[in-house]
Amino acid sequence: MCRYILGRLAQAALMVMGLLVLVFVLVRLSGDPINLLAPRDATPEQIDEIRVAYGLDRPVIAQFGEFVVDAVQLDFGTSIRYKQPVREVALERMPATIELGVAALIIAVGLGIPLGVLAGMRAGSRTDGTVRGVALLGQTIPDFWLSLVLILVFAVNLQWFPPFGRDTFTVGGIAIPDESIVLPAVALALFPMAQLLRFTRSAVLEVAGEDYVRIARSKGMPRRVVYRRYVLKNAMIPLISVLSLQVGALISGSLYIENVFAWPGAGGLLAEAVSNRDIPLVQGLAFLGGLITIVFSVLADVLYTLADPRIRLGVAR
Amino acid sequence: MSAPAIDADRGEVSGRVSRGWRALLRSPGGAAGALVFVALTSMAVLAPLVAPHDPLQQNLRAANSPPFWSDGGSWTYALGTDSLGRDVLSRIIYGARVSLAVAIGGVAIALTLGLVFGLIAGYFGGRFDRFIVSANDLVLSVPYTLLVIVIAAVVGNSLFNVILIFGITDVPVFLRVTRGEVLKLRDSTFIEAARAVGVPRRRILWAHLVPNLVGPLGTLATFEMSSMILYEAGLSFLGLSVPPSTPSWGNMISAGRDSLEVYPWISIAPGVAIIVAGLGLNLLGDWFRDALDPRTRRVPR
Numbered sequence: 001m002c003r004y005i006l007g008r009l010a011q012a013a014l015m016v017m018g019l020l021v022l023v024f025v026l027v028r029l030s031g032d033p034i035n036l037l038a039p040r041d042a043t044p045e046q047i048d049e050i051r052v053a054y055g056l057d058r059p060v061i062a063q064f065g066e067f068v069v070d071a072v073q074l075d076f077g078t079s080i081r082y083k084q085p086v087r088e089v090a091l092e093r094m095p096a097t098i099e100l101g102v103a104a105l106i107i108a109v110g111l112g113i114p115l116g117v118l119a120g121m122r123a124g125s126r127t128d129g130t131v132r133g134v135a136l137l138g139q140t141i142p143d144f145w146l147s148l149v150l151i152l153v154f155a156v157n158l159q160w161f162p163p164f165g166r167d168t169f170t171v172g173g174i175a176i177p178d179e180s181i182v183l184p185a186v187a188l189a190l191f192p193m194a195q196l197l198r199f200t201r202s203a204v205l206e207v208a209g210e211d212y213v214r215i216a217r218s219k220g221m222p223r224r225v226v227y228r229r230y231v232l233k234n235a236m237i238p239l240i241s242v243l244s245l246q247v248g249a250l251i252s253g254s255l256y257i258e259n260v261f262a263w264p265g266a267g268g269l270l271a272e273a274v275s276n277r278d279i280p281l282v283q284g285l286a287f288l289g290g291l292i293t294i295v296f297s298v299l300a301d302v303l304y305t306l307a308d309p310r311i312r313l314g315v316a317r
Numbered sequence: 318m319s320a321p322a323i324d325a326d327r328g329e330v331s332g333r334v335s336r337g338w339r340a341l342l343r344s345p346g347g348a349a350g351a352l353v354f355v356a357l358t359s360m361a362v363l364a365p366l367v368a369p370h371d372p373l374q375q376n377l378r379a380a381n382s383p384p385f386w387s388d389g390g391s392w393t394y395a396l397g398t399d400s401l402g403r404d405v406l407s408r409i410i411y412g413a414r415v416s417l418a419v420a421i422g423g424v425a426i427a428l429t430l431g432l433v434f435g436l437i438a439g440y441f442g443g444r445f446d447r448f449i450v451s452a453n454d455l456v457l458s459v460p461y462t463l464l465v466i467v468i469a470a471v472v473g474n475s476l477f478n479v480i481l482i483f484g485i486t487d488v489p490v491f492l493r494v495t496r497g498e499v500l501k502l503r504d505s506t507f508i509e510a511a512r513a514v515g516v517p518r519r520r521i522l523w524a525h526l527v528p529n530l531v532g533p534l535g536t537l538a539t540f541e542m543s544s545m546i547l548y549e550a551g552l553s554f555l556g557l558s559v560p561p562s563t564p565s566w567g568n569m570i571s572a573g574r575d576s577l578e579v580y581p582w583i584s585i586a587p588g589v590a591i592i593v594a595g596l597g598l599n600l601l602g603d604w605f606r607d608a609l610d611p612r613t614r615r616v617p618r
Contacts, residue, residue, distance in 0.1 A: 018452075026471060139599070140591075142547055142551065148588075152577055270463075271466075275556055282467055286467045290459045
């Protein structure tokens with residue numbers, strides 16, 4: 001198993017390398033990146049200066065080498081807008097994003113998994129139909145539009161929550177967000193909730209069709225016991241990887257949600273950097289986002305091997 | 318599983334298709350999905366005939382008129398007007414053009430490239446396959462919105478670019494499904510039989526493998542169209558898709574943001590259009606999948 005984990009880590013290192021290539025290439029898609037870095041009204045002399053400052057006068061291979069060396073230290077240059085190192089600007093915004101992501105994940109798991117189990121246990125029933133309808137809606141409602149609707153209903157009309165911003169109260173020197181986190185967390189949870197629900201439902205259905213479940217049922221074991229002992233336990237294992245996939249969904253969603261709710265996190269920062277064409281900042285944040293996703297997928301794979309004895313004991317391999 | 322005849326009988330295929338149509342109309346979800354898709358397409362194609370107003374025409378005197386059901390609303394502007402007095406309904410109708418162009422164009426590109434590379438990778442295997450699979454996994458590991466937004470920010474916004482961005486970034490999804498299906502089919506009896514009687518490789522690929530991919534890829538294409546409509550709206554919302562002057566659903570939601578509290582319909586109405594389109598395509602996709610996979614016919618998955 002150690003060998004498997006080591007192999008997975010090596011694979012992840014390759015992925016990070018690939019991610020660096022991707023980020024490097026993407027910024028050069030438009031041809032000469034100088035067009036993105038220089039202000040519109042720059043004189044030819046200024047353009048040359050900027051070109052030298054960013055090392056764009058050197059061969060592409062040298063540029064890439066330097067980019068990798070810098071990127072490993074999370075050094076992505078200076079933000080055009082903030083005139084500060086990208087690393088500082090980006091890391092400063094991370095806690096708020098993590099906070100929001102965790103809150104959304106709690107909502108998504110808390111609703112998605114129980115509803116999925118319920119639907120899976122009663123496949124074909126009216127409950128199942130309703131739950132599947134909820135999942136379908138969750139996957140088709142645009143989260144940024146839902147955010148606006150939530151603001152309109154719960155902030156403007158009912159005035160239960162503030163329409164935007166992050167307010168905190170302090171407990172033992174730690175700032176904890178108050179009810180201002182509720183609306184953005186609900187909006188962000190929508191899509192992962194729908195995905196978890198759909199997945200849990202089909203996992204339960206699939207395990208319920210296995211031979212060992214049929215045998216347990218035919219022995220006369222009560223349905224409830226069969227579900228608790230066999231079906232749920234086995235259906236939960238693949239959930240680990242599905243959960244890790246939600247990290248990507250949360251990062252994607254945070255771009256919009258933080259933008260709409262003016263939540264001071266890294267997602268909103270990226271949305272802002274994109275509209276300002278703050279390319280160094282875009283590059284840094286995109287790399288961070290990809291990196292976090294890769295880290296979680298490795299973590300999920302390792303947990304998976306620990307949770308599934310068939311893999312842990314090397315039976316399946 | 319018994320091996321089907323080496324050459325698909327054309328008569329049987331067309332019989333299956335017409336039976337499929339009848340089954341589609343019998344299933345409420347499938348029929349609703351098909352209806353939405355047909356409505357959406359006709360709306361986009363016939364926009365100049367269907368739309369009550371010019372979507373770009375401003376009428377500042379009628380700016381921010383409410384929709385017909387609220388006080389002060391009228392049927393002249395059934396869904397109200399925006400801050401420049403442009404008719405929201407007409408803009409939604411014209412907006413369907415952008416959404417559909419991106420969905421159909423993007424899926425066409427992704428499907429074609431994904432099919433070709435997936436076939437080659439899956440059927441021939443080897444080093445090319447390994448390279449393709451790792452490149453594919455890499456792109457799939459990056460959060461999709463992140464990828465699309467960064468590219469859109471760099472290459473700039475025009476309808477053509479947006480279609481191209483979605484088409485190319487979505488190739489991995491089609492490639493993976495194609496490759497998986499090809500791997501399953503490659504060693505099946507009917508392919509083996511075709512190979513044994515000396516059917517040329519190209520003919521095996523196009524006459525035997527590709528027809529078997531129509532089901533899974535068609536289903537996927539429907540779902541991907543629905544996601545592309547959603548993602549395009551997202552790009553538009555951030556101002557990274559078509560220019561703000563072009564009516565698109567995302568642009569409209571974004572334009573209504575500032576006056577959300579007073580004139581909510583400007584943002585709300587186009588969102589409803591996105592949801593209806595997405596629901597329709599998803600229902601159609603669900604129906605495709607269940608109809609084409611006999612195992613799931615009884616209990617929907």
